Amino acid sequence: MKTVKSLKIALAAALVSLPGLAFAADMPESVNIATAKIQSCGENPVTGQLVLTELPSEEGIKQVYVTLAARGLADGKHAVHIHETGKCEPCSAAGGHFDPGPHGHSAPDAPEYNHPFHSGDLENIEVINGQGILNTITNRFTLSEGRLSIFDEDGASVIIHAETDTYCDHEGELTPGCAGGARDACGIIRRGAAQ
Numbered sequence: 001m002k003t004v005k006s007l008k009i010a011l012a013a014a015l016v017s018l019p020g021l022a023f024a025a026d027m028p029e030s031v032n033i034a035t036a037k038i039q040s041c042g043e044n045p046v047t048g049q050l051v052l053t054e055l056p057s058e059e060g061i062k063q064v065y066v067t068l069a070a071r072g073l074a075d076g077k078h079a080v081h082i083h084e085t086g087k088c089e090p091c092s093a094a095g096g097h098f099d100p101g102p103h104g105h106s107a108p109d110a111p112e113y114n115h116p117f118h119s120g121d122l123e124n125i126e127v128i129n130g131q132g133i134l135n136t137i138t139n140r141f142t143l144s145e146g147r148l149s150i151f152d153e154d155g156a157s158v159i160i161h162a163e164t165d166t167y168c169d170h171e172g173e174l175t176p177g178c179a180g181g182a183r184d185a186c187g188i189i190r191r192g193a194a195q
């Protein structure tokens with residue numbers, strides 16, 4: 001059986017070669033993988049794939065490796081978040097940012113002003129010549145069961161926004177659109193390596 005350390009090395013190598021998913025066959029069944037097929041929210045053709053892989057750190061913290069590859073977006077930085085509902089039609093059905101609490105609030109512009117500290121808040125994806133890849137790691141949510149699992153009753157989705165997330169910390173002031181504004185693309189997150 002492979003060690004976590006060797007798994008991480010294999011994963012890091014595999015992430016570089018995404019969106020291919022050849023590495024999935026080498027993963028033990030205990031590794032949690034989820035994917036989302038990216039679809040456009042509007043008329044512009046946007047395609048892509050999100051791959052989430054949960055591996056425990058050496059200290060046992062659940063870490064989720066995030067890889068998002070997308071084509072067809074305008075060049076520049078686009079906000080990326082895990083949203084609270086596993087629906088993309090229409091893209092507004094994905095709801096607000098995933099933020100199960102205990103004191104969470106999903107709305108980026110709500111009086112509770114929890115952005116950019118929602119569980120589902122991620123880094124921007126940078127698009128160059130119509131192609132973007134985001135590689136990041138988060139421990140704000142999990143794929144496995146628990147209080148922070150994105151696989152709650154109504155699932156979760158990933159949204160790529162039209163604009164850049166400025167990681168605005170509202171601190172009592174309403175700043176509409178600073179979390180990325182309109183929704184360009186959406187993908188329903190499902191368990192497993194292939195969709």
Ligand SMILES: [Cu+2]
Nearest residue numbers: 080081159161
């Ligand atoms: Cu969002």
